[in-house]
Amino acid sequence: MKVEVDVAKCVASGQCVLVAPDVFDQRDEDGMVVLLDETPAPGLHDAVRESAMVCPxxxxxxVGPSTAV
Known part of the structure:
Protein backbone atom coordinates (compact mmCIF):
# COMPACT_ATOMS: atom_id res chain seq x y z
CA MET A 1 0.00 0.00 0.00
CA LYS A 2 1.11 3.51 -0.77
CA VAL A 3 -0.40 6.52 0.99
CA GLU A 4 -0.84 9.93 -0.62
CA VAL A 5 -2.04 13.13 1.04
CA ASP A 6 -3.27 16.33 -0.53
CA VAL A 7 -2.17 18.99 1.94
CA ALA A 8 -4.06 21.64 -0.01
CA LYS A 9 -7.34 19.82 0.79
CA CYS A 10 -6.49 19.21 4.47
CA VAL A 11 -8.67 21.02 7.02
CA ALA A 12 -6.48 20.11 10.02
CA SER A 13 -9.15 18.07 11.82
CA GLY A 14 -6.56 15.59 13.11
CA GLN A 15 -8.73 12.51 12.62
CA CYS A 16 -5.95 10.77 10.72
CA VAL A 17 -3.52 11.26 13.61
CA LEU A 18 -6.02 9.85 16.10
CA VAL A 19 -6.59 6.73 14.00
CA ALA A 20 -3.06 6.11 12.64
CA PRO A 21 -0.44 8.05 14.63
CA ASP A 22 2.40 5.94 13.23
CA VAL A 23 1.57 7.12 9.73
CA PHE A 24 0.24 10.67 10.16
CA ASP A 25 1.13 13.74 12.19
CA GLN A 26 0.20 17.41 12.11
CA ARG A 27 2.36 20.47 11.60
CA ASP A 28 2.74 22.53 14.77
CA GLU A 29 2.20 25.86 13.05
CA ASP A 30 -1.13 25.14 11.34
CA GLY A 31 -2.24 21.59 12.10
CA MET A 32 -2.01 20.43 8.49
CA VAL A 33 -1.34 16.75 7.84
CA VAL A 34 2.20 15.39 7.69
CA LEU A 35 2.71 11.97 6.12
CA LEU A 36 5.24 10.08 8.23
CA ASP A 37 5.27 6.84 6.25
CA GLU A 38 4.09 6.64 2.65
CA THR A 39 4.47 2.85 2.58
CA PRO A 40 3.27 1.64 5.99
CA ALA A 41 3.66 -1.93 7.20
CA PRO A 42 0.75 -4.29 6.49
CA GLY A 43 -0.29 -4.19 10.15
CA LEU A 44 -1.13 -0.49 9.74
CA HIS A 45 -3.17 -0.80 6.53
CA ASP A 46 -6.56 -1.05 8.24
CA ALA A 47 -5.88 2.08 10.31
CA VAL A 48 -4.70 3.96 7.22
CA ARG A 49 -7.83 2.95 5.29
CA GLU A 50 -9.96 4.10 8.23
CA SER A 51 -8.09 7.41 8.31
CA ALA A 52 -8.89 7.93 4.64
CA MET A 53 -12.56 7.14 5.26
CA VAL A 54 -12.93 9.50 8.24
CA CYS A 55 -11.00 12.41 6.74
CA PRO A 56 -13.60 15.17 6.37
CA VAL A 63 -3.13 2.99 -3.47
CA GLY A 64 -2.19 -0.63 -3.45
CA PRO A 65 -2.77 -4.09 -4.80
CA SER A 66 -5.65 -4.80 -2.43
CA THR A 67 -7.51 -1.50 -2.26
CA ALA A 68 -7.77 2.10 -3.38
CA VAL A 69 -9.69 4.68 -1.36
Missing amino acids: ATAIRT
Whole structure:
Protein backbone atom coordinates (compact mmCIF):
# COMPACT_ATOMS: atom_id res chain seq x y z
CA MET A 1 0.00 0.00 0.00
CA LYS A 2 1.11 3.51 -0.77
CA VAL A 3 -0.40 6.52 0.99
CA GLU A 4 -0.84 9.93 -0.62
CA VAL A 5 -2.04 13.13 1.04
CA ASP A 6 -3.27 16.33 -0.53
CA VAL A 7 -2.17 18.99 1.94
CA ALA A 8 -4.06 21.64 -0.01
CA LYS A 9 -7.34 19.82 0.79
CA CYS A 10 -6.49 19.21 4.47
CA VAL A 11 -8.67 21.02 7.02
CA ALA A 12 -6.48 20.11 10.02
CA SER A 13 -9.15 18.07 11.82
CA GLY A 14 -6.56 15.59 13.11
CA GLN A 15 -8.73 12.51 12.62
CA CYS A 16 -5.95 10.77 10.72
CA VAL A 17 -3.52 11.26 13.61
CA LEU A 18 -6.02 9.85 16.10
CA VAL A 19 -6.59 6.73 14.00
CA ALA A 20 -3.06 6.11 12.64
CA PRO A 21 -0.44 8.05 14.63
CA ASP A 22 2.40 5.94 13.23
CA VAL A 23 1.57 7.12 9.73
CA PHE A 24 0.24 10.67 10.16
CA ASP A 25 1.13 13.74 12.19
CA GLN A 26 0.20 17.41 12.11
CA ARG A 27 2.36 20.47 11.60
CA ASP A 28 2.74 22.53 14.77
CA GLU A 29 2.20 25.86 13.05
CA ASP A 30 -1.13 25.14 11.34
CA GLY A 31 -2.24 21.59 12.10
CA MET A 32 -2.01 20.43 8.49
CA VAL A 33 -1.34 16.75 7.84
CA VAL A 34 2.20 15.39 7.69
CA LEU A 35 2.71 11.97 6.12
CA LEU A 36 5.24 10.08 8.23
CA ASP A 37 5.27 6.84 6.25
CA GLU A 38 4.09 6.64 2.65
CA THR A 39 4.47 2.85 2.58
CA PRO A 40 3.27 1.64 5.99
CA ALA A 41 3.66 -1.93 7.20
CA PRO A 42 0.75 -4.29 6.49
CA GLY A 43 -0.29 -4.19 10.15
CA LEU A 44 -1.13 -0.49 9.74
CA HIS A 45 -3.17 -0.80 6.53
CA ASP A 46 -6.56 -1.05 8.24
CA ALA A 47 -5.88 2.08 10.31
CA VAL A 48 -4.70 3.96 7.22
CA ARG A 49 -7.83 2.95 5.29
CA GLU A 50 -9.96 4.10 8.23
CA SER A 51 -8.09 7.41 8.31
CA ALA A 52 -8.89 7.93 4.64
CA MET A 53 -12.56 7.14 5.26
CA VAL A 54 -12.93 9.50 8.24
CA CYS A 55 -11.00 12.41 6.74
CA PRO A 56 -13.60 15.17 6.37
CA ALA A 57 -11.68 16.74 3.48
CA THR A 58 -10.92 13.49 1.64
CA ALA A 59 -7.27 14.54 1.68
CA ILE A 60 -5.94 10.98 2.14
CA ARG A 61 -5.74 8.38 -0.60
CA THR A 62 -4.43 4.83 -0.47
CA VAL A 63 -3.13 2.99 -3.47
CA GLY A 64 -2.19 -0.63 -3.45
CA PRO A 65 -2.77 -4.09 -4.80
CA SER A 66 -5.65 -4.80 -2.43
CA THR A 67 -7.51 -1.50 -2.26
CA ALA A 68 -7.77 2.10 -3.38
CA VAL A 69 -9.69 4.68 -1.36
